[in-house]
Amino acid sequence: MVIKAKKKNLFLKGVGVSPGIAMGKIFILDSGKSNLDSCPIKLIDESSVSSEIDRFYAAVEESKKQLLRIKERVAPIGGGKEHTYILDAYLMMLDDEFIVDKTARIIKAKMINAEWALNKTLYKLQNILEKSKDEYLRERKRDINYIKNHILRNLTGKEQKDVSQMDEDSIMVAHDISPAETAQMVRSKVMGFANDMGGKTSHTAIMAKSLKIPAVLGLERITQLANMGDFIIINGTTGEVILNPNKKTIKEYQAKANEYKYFEKTLFKYSKLPAETKDGFRIEICANIELIEEIPSVLEYGSEGIGLYRTEFLYLNRASLPTEEEHFDAYREVLEKIAPYSATIRTLDIGGDKFLSNLNLAEEMNPALGLRAIRFCLKEIEIFKVQLRAILRASSYGKLRILFPMISGIEEIRRVKEILNEVKNELSKGGVAFDGDVEIGIMIEIPAAVAIADILAREVDFFSIGTNDLIQYSLAIDRVNEHVNYLYNPLHPAVLRLIKSVAEAAHRAGITIAMCGEMAGDPLYIPILLGFGLNELSMDPHSIPRVKKIIRSTTIKESRELLENIMKLATTDEIEDYIQTELAKQFPDEFPIANLSVH
Amino acid sequence: MIHFAKMSAMESRTFVIKNKFGIHTRPAVLLAKTAIKFDSDILFVKNDLEIDGKSVMGILLLTAERGSSITVRAKGEDAMAAVKALEELFDTKFGEE
Numbered sequence: 001m002v003i004k005a006k007k008k009n010l011f012l013k014g015v016g017v018s019p020g021i022a023m024g025k026i027f028i029l030d031s032g033k034s035n036l037d038s039c040p041i042k043l044i045d046e047s048s049v050s051s052e053i054d055r056f057y058a059a060v061e062e063s064k065k066q067l068l069r070i071k072e073r074v075a076p077i078g079g080g081k082e083h084t085y086i087l088d089a090y091l092m093m094l095d096d097e098f099i100v101d102k103t104a105r106i107i108k109a110k111m112i113n114a115e116w117a118l119n120k121t122l123y124k125l126q127n128i129l130e131k132s133k134d135e136y137l138r139e140r141k142r143d144i145n146y147i148k149n150h151i152l153r154n155l156t157g158k159e160q161k162d163v164s165q166m167d168e169d170s171i172m173v174a175h176d177i178s179p180a181e182t183a184q185m186v187r188s189k190v191m192g193f194a195n196d197m198g199g200k201t202s203h204t205a206i207m208a209k210s211l212k213i214p215a216v217l218g219l220e221r222i223t224q225l226a227n228m229g230d231f232i233i234i235n236g237t238t239g240e241v242i243l244n245p246n247k248k249t250i251k252e253y254q255a256k257a258n259e260y261k262y263f264e265k266t267l268f269k270y271s272k273l274p275a276e277t278k279d280g281f282r283i284e285i286c287a288n289i290e291l292i293e294e295i296p297s298v299l300e301y302g303s304e305g306i307g308l309y310r311t312e313f314l315y316l317n318r319a320s321l322p323t324e325e326e327h328f329d330a331y332r333e334v335l336e337k338i339a340p341y342s343a344t345i346r347t348l349d350i351g352g353d354k355f356l357s358n359l360n361l362a363e364e365m366n367p368a369l370g371l372r373a374i375r376f377c378l379k380e381i382e383i384f385k386v387q388l389r390a391i392l393r394a395s396s397y398g399k400l401r402i403l404f405p406m407i408s409g410i411e412e413i414r415r416v417k418e419i420l421n422e423v424k425n426e427l428s429k430g431g432v433a434f435d436g437d438v439e440i441g442i443m444i445e446i447p448a449a450v451a452i453a454d455i456l457a458r459e460v461d462f463f464s465i466g467t468n469d470l471i472q473y474s475l476a477i478d479r480v481n482e483h484v485n486y487l488y489n490p491l492h493p494a495v496l497r498l499i500k501s502v503a504e505a506a507h508r509a510g511i512t513i514a515m516c517g518e519m520a521g522d523p524l525y526i527p528i529l530l531g532f533g534l535n536e537l538s539m540d541p542h543s544i545p546r547v548k549k550i551i552r553s554t555t556i557k558e559s560r561e562l563l564e565n566i567m568k569l570a571t572t573d574e575i576e577d578y579i580q581t582e583l584a585k586q587f588p589d590e591f592p593i594a595n596l597s598v599h
Numbered sequence: 600m601i602h603f604a605k606m607s608a609m610e611s612r613t614f615v616i617k618n619k620f621g622i623h624t625r626p627a628v629l630l631a632k633t634a635i636k637f638d639s640d641i642l643f644v645k646n647d648l649e650i651d652g653k654s655v656m657g658i659l660l661l662t663a664e665r666g667s668s669i670t671v672r673a674k675g676e677d678a679m680a681a682v683k684a685l686e687e688l689f690d691t692k693f694g695e696e
Contacts, residue, residue: 085625085628085629086625088628089624089625089627089628089655092628092631092632092655093656096656096657097654097657098654098657098660099656125656129659131662132662132664133664134620134662134664136620136621136623136664137620137621137622137623137659137662137664138662140623140624140659
């Protein structure tokens with residue numbers, strides 16, 4: 001390895017994707033490293049050619065087996081097989097004539113050992129890629145390198161220097177981490193990540209966040225600057241990275257780290273406690289998720305189930321629709337992982353235009369008011385049925401509820417129930433097991449649904465208020481339009497009255513009333529929601545400890561009084577002022593009046 | 600390498616690569632997986648390079664960046680369907696930007 005000049009106290013800036021501060025010695029994961037160093041070129045004689053080829057094929061087969069095992073472990077990310085494409089690519093390469101057949105031919109023609117024949121084959125391929133004008137395509141030689149190292153490891157029988165050989169308390173520095181390498185990650189050993197590549201939505205980011213390991217990505221040249229064993233500080237909150245910090249910097253960051261840990265710890269202790277007010281009112285706290293990978297952290301933050309599993313992820317970024325099996329695999333895994341709690345699976349909530357280019361749908365002037373969610377599903381019944389079948393089949397593997405988005409009238413929910421019954425009958429006829437009493441609910445996000453909540457309540461087992469859309473539709477504002485988004489405020493008296501009316505309708509009908517919009521996870525609104533008597537709040541997992549803290553520090557009596565006073569106020573500003581003043585009195589440490597920031 | 604010398608008729612179409620990152624690993628997997636579904640022999644041609652459309656490695660070696668074009672040639676009973684299926688991938692930019 002080339003030792004680079006040691007950079008002192010060098011500050012770098014990347015993208016902080018997983019919060020927290022970590023410091024320690026660098027472990028450089030060198031994915032591109034070949035272990036040919038320890039294996040010299042060897043000439044073989046004719047009699048051993050066929051056994052050498054066999055040895056090569058055996059190594060290829062072994063590599064395939066290992067990759068298949070890794071694929072099984074990482075496949076469930078969001079359930080979509082799309083995310084394992086890189087592993088599929090590796091698997092296909094292990095069958096590819098350009099690699100496998102060619103190497104076997106070289107062993108025979110040149111009479112050299114398999115390691116070097118493989119090296120020769122891949123060197124040629126890499127050279128071709130190297131000539132590409134496109135930098136991104138040139139980079140694909142890393143995939144070839146990965147395959148090479150994988151086969152070589154099985155040929156030489158030597159373990160590649162990989163994640164499992166990391167020292168305790170290391171910070172992993174890499175160009176990029178492949179899904180395969182991520183899957184091998186041993187949690188207790190990796191203190192943090194600092195990568196050249198990647199951003200907020202990369203695989204590493206999602207993984208690091210769910211493992212609560214600080215991570216800074218997109219550093220561009222950290223692997224060029226750092227040496228194995230160098231000391232490094234990473235701040236996953238700000239994206240700062242300091243290579244070989246001096247004593248002063250280390251001290252400074254130790255203080256910051258302690259502060260952060262204290263903050264996390266004091267709040268985190270609330271995650272294990274029930275969400276119960278001082279006067280014994282219990283409310284259920286659940287999490288909104290999109291990916292199966294989020295579940296471990298969901299549980300750790302003290303969620304009592306999944307209040308909203310967004311299934312759109314299964315449909316996006318792919319050329320074809322997900323199959324029933326892909327849906328089923330995802331739902332089943334969610335249920336098994338969240339057990340003994342339940343998961344609320346929301347059916348497809350996007351417009352057809354988002355994921356199907358071959359449906360030839362007309363371009364819409366106003367997609368928010370167009371053919372989307374349940375409207376799309378009721379038009380494309382076969383697509384809808386695939387999802388319903390998979391959900392029902394999964395229902396025999398755990399506790400689930402089905403949530404239908406964007407219901408505006410009674411006809412829609414009746415039609416949905418008809419279709420659901422058709423699917424149930426088909427499954428029964430086919431002898432397929434499912435839970436016959438699966439609860440169904442609807443999103444309350446259209447003002448019309450609020451107006452007829454009393455009628456809708458007769459048709460379903462629960463309501464879930466989607467505040468983001470409800471606010472947008474009731475106040476007639478496009479949240480992404482910068483000219484009007486100042487009007488978006490959950491504390492608008494109209495919004496509060498809508499929520500009140502839904503909650504009352506649900507209570508009268510004796511059905512569960514939940515909320516899964518952003519409002520449900522914001523500490524400022526919690527007393528109001530308690531006052532309305534909501535049964536469940538579903539939120540971003542990270543919000544749970546703080547929300548629990550607020551709930552546990554107040555009473556239902558105080559919350560109702562607060563709400564009563566709020567309902568008398570006429571403007572958003574008055575309501576906001578009032579609630580901020582009141583909460584600053586009740587929770588001086590949570591709502592210091594000076595830095596009240598909600599959004 | 601596949602030879603078409605004796606073949607009488609075949610489907611052939613040229614596509615321009617429209618997605619930002621060109622034919623990197625993911626599109627290559629999509630293309631090869633689609634090609635494999637068909638019995639026809641499928642060739643991808645770019646400049647003077649001809650490769651088997653069922654080989655991920657081969658497709659990657661075309662280093663087809665955005666704006667370049669690839670000619671797909673299929674020969675066999677399901678050649679038309681094969682080209683149509685591949686066309687859909689090219690047309691939808693492999694589901695990318």
